[in-house]
Amino acid sequence: MFEDFFNVVKKRFNDGEEEYKPPMFKCPRCQDTSPLSKYEELHRVCPKCNYHGRLASAERIAITVDKDSFRELNGGMKGADPLEFPDYKEKQAELRGTTGLNDAVITGTATIKGSPAVIGVMDSRFMMGSMGSVVGEKITRAFEYATENGLPVIMFTASGGARMQEGIVSLMQMAKTSGAVKLHSEAGGLYISVMTDPTTGGVTASFASLGDIIIAEPKVLIGFAGRRVIEGTIKQRLPEDFQLAEFMYEKGFVDMIVERRKLRSILSHLLKLHGYEQKEA
Amino acid sequence: MDEKKTAWERLQLIHTKGRPTIKDYIPQIFTDWYEMHGDRLFGDDRAIIGGIARLDGTPVTIIAEVKGRDLNENKACNFAMPHPEGYRKALRIARQAEKFHRPVICFIDTPGAFCGVAAEERGQGEAIARNIAEFMTLRTPIISIVLGEGGSGGALALGVCDELAMLENAEYSVLSPRGFASILWKDASREQEASEIMKITAEDMVSLGVAEAIIEEPLGGAHNDLDKISENIKEYLSQKIPEKCKKDIDVLLKERYTKFRKIGAFIE
Numbered sequence: 001m002f003e004d005f006f007n008v009v010k011k012r013f014n015d016g017e018e019e020y021k022p023p024m025f026k027c028p029r030c031q032d033t034s035p036l037s038k039y040e041e042l043h044r045v046c047p048k049c050n051y052h053g054r055l056a057s058a059e060r061i062a063i064t065v066d067k068d069s070f071r072e073l074n075g076g077m078k079g080a081d082p083l084e085f086p087d088y089k090e091k092q093a094e095l096r097g098t099t100g101l102n103d104a105v106i107t108g109t110a111t112i113k114g115s116p117a118v119i120g121v122m123d124s125r126f127m128m129g130s131m132g133s134v135v136g137e138k139i140t141r142a143f144e145y146a147t148e149n150g151l152p153v154i155m156f157t158a159s160g161g162a163r164m165q166e167g168i169v170s171l172m173q174m175a176k177t178s179g180a181v182k183l184h185s186e187a188g189g190l191y192i193s194v195m196t197d198p199t200t201g202g203v204t205a206s207f208a209s210l211g212d213i214i215i216a217e218p219k220v221l222i223g224f225a226g227r228r229v230i231e232g233t234i235k236q237r238l239p240e241d242f243q244l245a246e247f248m249y250e251k252g253f254v255d256m257i258v259e260r261r262k263l264r265s266i267l268s269h270l271l272k273l274h275g276y277e278q279k280e281a
Numbered sequence: 282m283d284e285k286k287t288a289w290e291r292l293q294l295i296h297t298k299g300r301p302t303i304k305d306y307i308p309q310i311f312t313d314w315y316e317m318h319g320d321r322l323f324g325d326d327r328a329i330i331g332g333i334a335r336l337d338g339t340p341v342t343i344i345a346e347v348k349g350r351d352l353n354e355n356k357a358c359n360f361a362m363p364h365p366e367g368y369r370k371a372l373r374i375a376r377q378a379e380k381f382h383r384p385v386i387c388f389i390d391t392p393g394a395f396c397g398v399a400a401e402e403r404g405q406g407e408a409i410a411r412n413i414a415e416f417m418t419l420r421t422p423i424i425s426i427v428l429g430e431g432g433s434g435g436a437l438a439l440g441v442c443d444e445l446a447m448l449e450n451a452e453y454s455v456l457s458p459r460g461f462a463s464i465l466w467k468d469a470s471r472e473q474e475a476s477e478i479m480k481i482t483a484e485d486m487v488s489l490g491v492a493e494a495i496i497e498e499p500l501g502g503a504h505n506d507l508d509k510i511s512e513n514i515k516e517y518l519s520q521k522i523p524e525k526c527k528k529d530i531d532v533l534l535k536e537r538y539t540k541f542r543k544i545g546a547f548i549e
């Protein structure tokens with residue numbers, strides 16, 4: 001209330017004093033600025049350097065799957081507090097309010113140009129996409145569902161790593177998810193991992209790195225250890241391109257780097273190449 | 282067993298000079314030890330050793346993270362912080378065990394996977410992920426024992442098993458308490474406080490379903506009596522290995538998956 005009043009006063013005070021300036025986007029990769037509207041029009045891709053920015057999970061689903069085809073799985077699952085960690089419950093509740101998310105991943109079934117798939121999309125707005133029990137459980141169930149139903153899995157990863165507030169329980173989610181990936185693989189299922197910004201820590205060291213096909217978006221961060229941790233160990237600055245998608249591609253850990261605007265079409269082709277065709281009605 | 286110690290006191294204990302390492306334990310517990318070298322891809326990581334030996338006369342495969350007993354040894358084994366080729370060597374040796382129907386015994390003792398440029402270039406994340414996934418379906422029994430430090434993904438890469446035991450004072454954690462304090466509170470000096478709330482002790486592991494057994498240490502810690510602690514580890518293995526080997530492998534694999542599958546806390 002008081003804040004609204006303050007904003008009105010500020011607006012009046014500024015009126016006529018400055019010409020209208022459109023909101024700008026400052027790119028974290030090239031540091032250059034572009035109009036925010038242009039950046040958003042490109043689905044959050046920097047017009048200057050092609051850095052692929054972070055998408056909200058709902059936006060990712062909207063630009064990837066066939067309209068109205070997404071059916072969420074386990075959408076109501078919420079985090080508990082296995083270590084009784086100070087303030088963790090409150091922090092989760094607050095983020096549920098501000099982001100509208102229950103935790104850092106959304107999973108479900110959908111079709112892509114008619115081909116059916118199980119989809120998982122991590123969302124870095126919820127505690128940096130860190131993997132706690134909910135992320136681990138939902139991803140595990142997504143793979144188990146795909147195994148039972150003969151479906152392929154596409155995972156869009158975005159994570160700062162482990163959920164510190166869940167301690168060792170968070171670490172064990174790496175084993176849980178990787179185990180489910182392995183069983184899906186043994187059953188002959190296709191798994192495509194799409195690494196988006198940022199894919200690091202325990203997610204890199206588990207299901208993200210286990211795709212039959214690993215795709216990365218341009219210039220996104222992919223790595224195991226944090227940049228600052230490594231700089232602390234070697235006592236020198238790392239080159240700018242260290243741990244970017246292109247670096248991991250060159251080192252042989254990424255199959256292809258795909259621009260966002262081409263991703264839906266390429267995923268559809270890959271699904272069809274593995275025999276996942278539109279079901280006859 | 283000692284009177285109850287805090288997590289912090291146990292951390293001091295496992296960093297005591299003279300705490301036994303895998304190199305002390307192998308001659309005490311096993312016979313006919315033959316070490317194997319290299320991942321057949323890049324090189325031979327000295328932070329992880331692997332090979333064949335006998336336990337009570339039965340051939341077993343041993344994979345272990347190596348701490349040094351002095352600075353020179355520690356330099357040679359990179360302070361027990363493996364590179365990707367260490368994990369890949371471990372997987373190669375585990376596959377060999379599977380082929381020849383030998384049970385695998387993993388000894389975990391690491392501050393964590395090494396964080397460096399070369400480790401990233403060679404795929405530290407992929408190497409750990411691959412071990413976790415492959416150990417989950419390895420068709421031979423696996424027992425893992427945390428000797429001292431169980432540091433994060435670097436420990437888990439040897440920690441997917443049918444049963445996990447902790448030495449009484451050992452810890453297992455997602456991150457060192459120091460790293461934890463610096464990430465969460467931007468203040469590394471609060472490491473003692475972090476160690477107490479992180480739940481990292483052997484008892485914590487059993488109550489969270491991460492470990493199944495605690496191996497008792499001699500009064501004051503393992504360094505006080507190498508014979509006794511070795512005897513305790515051997516007694517545990519001599520009971521567990523035949524027990525797991527008797528099980529139908531498909532049942533064992535189902536139980537291994539379930540052991541990890543059920544860890545987690547959430548509300549539906």
Ligand SMILES: [Zn+2]
Pocket residue numbers: 027028029030031032046047048049050051
């Ligand atoms: Zn840019």
